[in-house]
Amino acid sequence: MASMNMIQALNNALDITLASDPDTLIFGEDVGYFGGVFRVTDKLQEKHGLTRCFDAPISEGGIIAAAIGMGAYGLRPVVEIQFADYILPAYDQLVSEAARLRYRSGGEFWAPLTVRSPYGGGIFGGQTHSQSPEAIFAHITGLKTVIPSNPYDAKGLLIAAIECDDPVVFLEPKRIYNGPFDGRPDQAMKTWAGHKDAEVPEGHYTVPLGKAAITRPGSEVTVLAYGTMVHVALSAIEESGLDAELIDLRSIVPLDIDTIVASVKKTGRCVIVHEASRFSGFGAELSALIQERCFYHLKAPIGRVCGWDTPYPHAFEWDYFPGPARIIRALNSAMEN
Amino acid sequence: MASMNMIQALNNALDITLASDPDTLIFGEDVGYFGGVFRVTDKLQEKHGLTRCFDAPISEGGIIAAAIGMGAYGLRPVVEIQFADYILPAYDQLVSEAARLRYRSGGEFWAPLTVRSPYGGGIFGGQTHSQSPEAIFAHITGLKTVIPSNPYDAKGLLIAAIECDDPVVFLEPKRIYNGPFDGRPDQAMKTWAGHKDAEVPEGHYTVPLGKAAITRPGSEVTVLAYGTMVHVALSAIEESGLDAELIDLRSIVPLDIDTIVASVKKTGRCVIVHEASRFSGFGAELSALIQERCFYHLKAPIGRVCGWDTPYPHAFEWDYFPGPARIIRALNSAMEN
């Protein structure tokens, strides 16, 4: 066991994978010599060699296309897209190719690639370094989408993603790379040191895709969150004084529907939290699924606390970010009814 | 008034616009001399000249990028993407550029382009000529998305879209270009001749974006649909014998929330129908909105009848397509509770 922040945990997962599986390789913009703009691939080139971890042209579509071809050959590429906002130029490759290859070829070819990408807001990154595009992946049949919220999960989920034979979009909430963030920007920055989920086994382990975690058990209301918002929600719950059950989805495809439904049937109330803008966001699917499956158990409308339906605005970061105050309001409103 | 099918109505809308506004121009793959693979731009080049309606390279990203630049200059470009499945290579241009230009530039620049694209299934087009990607547009702040269901609306909505100062994705359900389709492939093809919504005024008119139509008033259950599914749902309603209210959304952004909420508050029951795959599809947002706003009026879970969560499969078109039988089952299940 070692105490690691999320960057170290991810780096460690990649290091272990490169060491144990010669069919894995890493490429992406600035990931080679420099070790990535967020340092997730730090020292991997030095340690494992030039062809195992190398720089790619600024061509997200080209990166994912090459990775699909490598996957079809029999490798297991792990690529980094420097910011999730910049996956969009490669969206067609992900949707029309990676996600569809196995199905359309009758199982002759498949693309076991992992697309890692720093994701989400809270770092004053403005419009194009803050977005949370998970919904546009969740809708795509054939793609898996994983979003860890802590170092332990980050490592275990990343290894699981790489070992998975399906294409996985692995979104890393950059705001919590270095420490958990409870949505209170005015308070001092925390590091991961001392956090229970920062205790990371040094060897190989996996956290299965499709299994949610109950971050905080509770009885009065269910809160669904992932990524950074797990910490924000937890802090809001604590402040609210409510006995809320907080579920960290960990992967949104596959989705752990059983854990969600069991919880909402128990509590009868639910609040969904995500950073992405609300309209047609992933919270909508969660809400729809729950009302379909728990209709007769619901005591109050399912609430959604999300980014507003505007682009991500630089100066208004904390007006936009769905912080604890808005979550508490939603919790109270769920309890009122 | 003339009786027109949808292709003729769309062609007529473009013809009128080219004639009246010198700042409009049309380009896209095969739209020039040939008049488009579905003939929507037939004769427009001949009539209005080479620079008003011309062929573009096979480069969806390039087409939309050029259109944005033209829009920024002061033109009002109308581009065709040959199939909605092929908008994906241009997704970044739509999302990161067209949809964000006005906001990020503080209103200095904007992109009043209209992206027309044949859309949806039911023509044995297989995976890449059948998809319904509306959800990935609906989630994008700054984009409008319009889906007509008949010739009258098609013309009026298209003129409104072109005249709109925001970027509009205009999805044309190709299965109903030549006639309404009620989801029963075994029955003889119908044409638009004689259909009340095929009576199209010859001159300029608009159908406002953001205003739904009540295709069939009713009291027992609300059915929400758009595009081809309006006809399929209507046929299912008729067969069911239920007094269902059928709402044709016509545009999903902006969404006519008032009409939807008023109807569901009245009926207490709701079934949502779309061709796109279910998970994180646009039906999820509709379901979430309704349960948020009509929770205390709902007598039964909101149902969703959608494409399955698989790619669009060629040989299984009619197993995949959400036809009348599945809609009737959902209606009955909404009534049972």
Next chain:
Amino acid sequence: MPDKTRLQLYIPKPQARPGEPVNFDGLVVPEAGSVRRPDPLGCEADMRDMPFSLVRVLDEGGHAVGPWAPDVSPDLLRKGLRAMLQTRLFDDKLFRLQRQGKTSFYMKSTGEEAIGAAQSLMLGQGDMCFPTYRVLSWLMARDYPLINLVNQLFSNEKDPLKGRQLPVLYSARDYGFYSLSGNLGSRFGHAVGWAMASAYRNDDKIALGYVGEGTTAEGDFHEALTFAGVYHAPAILCVTNNQWAISTFAGIANPRDTTFAAKAIGYGIPGLRVDGNDFLAVCAATQWAAERAHANLGSTLIEFFTYRAAGHSTSDDPTKYRPVDEPVHWPLGDPIVRLKTHLITIGEWDEARHDALTAELTEEINAAVREGEAVGTLGKSKPPVAEMFEGVFKEPDWRVIEQRKELGI
């Protein structure tokens, strides 16, 4: 400051539209054998003239001439002829069957058969081709079972792709034929990635990618070439310039003054421009590029200059957008006739054998069609509906399991 005249928007037009006389003026066709053959192991910078010439081997009399004349056996040539003829006959048959409603869709490769056939025979079994929908002759040259094609075209119970994919969008891994899709260009980069993987693994396999000339306008084309150039990917990247992209002429993809092969220059890789209707020239260029790739010198871009003699697909009528007699005036001839003439010229073929071959192939095709018809044609037979739900992921998740139940299967 320059004098500012009023600008005008230029929209290119093809040289002839229906009703106008066919016009191939400006098309410069060098004599067969007249173009130099650089050392395949040479430096790219010394080959920048190649994209502006046209490599041709077969002369008017059917002789193989000049430095590009490849050292290929008559056997290989006969195999090529057979594959091309098979493709032509199969296309004609299936086109008619589509008109009868037995398949939903069909696309011919008439006039372009030399390319896939020659490349299929020149490359090794383990090499991988990343095809377009117009490279059926690759499969024919490798004896892909006709019945597989027919079953997929009929979308019947025995469809090897399980009813999930359109007709003509084949996948045949064991025959070095990567999964096709409707999206244009999006597999060009896969070819490069596959080739990089082969190099990464110190394997000896190379990749072959194809796009149509119209498709070169996609960003994917550029991204693939960038990767190919930067990482010296052992790939042969081909542009099939058949002059048309549905109704759109090649001038809407690239100005007439340059060539598709010339795009190579900007990526630091050699570009060859080759007569695509000349089976021997295709062999020679492929061999040249393969030798270079195997020597770890990376990719070559080859423009095959050819002509799409038929319509784009069963969905269009080419006489609506080009002169009805344009195909017959194509200056580079018919690839089947040219190879046949060559074989006869060198004494390795004759009209009688040709007729016998035609009859034999026709019967093979008819037999395969009959066998497929017995299984069922479009709508009369289909794979088990459960196949709709399989293969989304390696293992089905709860959504498709539930939905399959909902559908009652």
Next chain:
Amino acid sequence: MPDKTRLQLYIPKPQARPGEPVNFDGLVVPEAGSVRRPDPLGCEADMRDMPFSLVRVLDEGGHAVGPWAPDVSPDLLRKGLRAMLQTRLFDDKLFRLQRQGKTSFYMKSTGEEAIGAAQSLMLGQGDMCFPTYRVLSWLMARDYPLINLVNQLFSNEKDPLKGRQLPVLYSARDYGFYSLSGNLGSRFGHAVGWAMASAYRNDDKIALGYVGEGTTAEGDFHEALTFAGVYHAPAILCVTNNQWAISTFAGIANPRDTTFAAKAIGYGIPGLRVDGNDFLAVCAATQWAAERAHANLGSTLIEFFTYRAAGHSTSDDPTKYRPVDEPVHWPLGDPIVRLKTHLITIGEWDEARHDALTAELTEEINAAVREGEAVGTLGKSKPPVAEMFEGVFKEPDWRVIEQRKELGI
């Protein structure tokens, strides 16, 4: 069949990394004045040598020599010098302010100031530049109010972009400066579309697009050039090859054997390769391309060969990935020093005036910063929060109206 050796994956490496001696070997720098100047109205096919040379005007002694020496007034040169110096001083100041937390982010254009400044002065008021984040000198050359820059950089109440956009991603329509965004390359095609619109309207305006050499790898770059070539768009399309893309050297975007300017050849447009640290060469090339565009002959691709002397942004430390002394060894010198020397050489400038100018500009910048600080720096002041909800569409829809209420503003 070629001999099959085992393949190896090639990964390019820069000539020097930290700790290694700086190495610019292989960089061929032709004498100033030695490269021919083709007729700007000439045929593209006759200019295919240009991408492989380097247009330079200023020689070692500060003289403007050769056929490219432009006919520009000393006044224009002094304006250019002023804009470049202003940019340099502003960059230094703001970089320090970022370190103090007064802005969230900053990017310098040190070493590349000649490009935007010269082009801004050579082009007309109605022309439109589609910038990257490294073309601040364009705005400086057009006297864009410094206070606007400062207010945006501080994201304060008077931010002209209303708090919605990152610092450095300016938009200044009236100054011919199109809205910047964080996405690389995605506005290159807008420049082409804008130019096509100008031609469509029979206007006389031309467009200027920029990308970094790293960004040429994006599909957008290729798609823009394809449109530019096909429709003869009146645009000047520039690649600023400053050798680095964050930590990645130019060889990861294009092999060393070719040039970025050579990409033009594949699109049928002229490609020029120009010393980007030579203000006069930039003027001359811009004038050449503008003349061609105005004559309805379409686009030119210009590679400006330059060097990013500073780090990529405030977020990186360049000594982590390149030799610490690489910038000072850049063989093409400092564009400000070179222009200053030229002006002194021709008797139109002197050290005293230079010092006075430096002092004047420094004071202007300090004044603007003080003014901006008085309004407020990052987090201390911001535009009205209602601006967050405006401008999503032309008219707000019910969602933002409701959400604004929910936020209580």
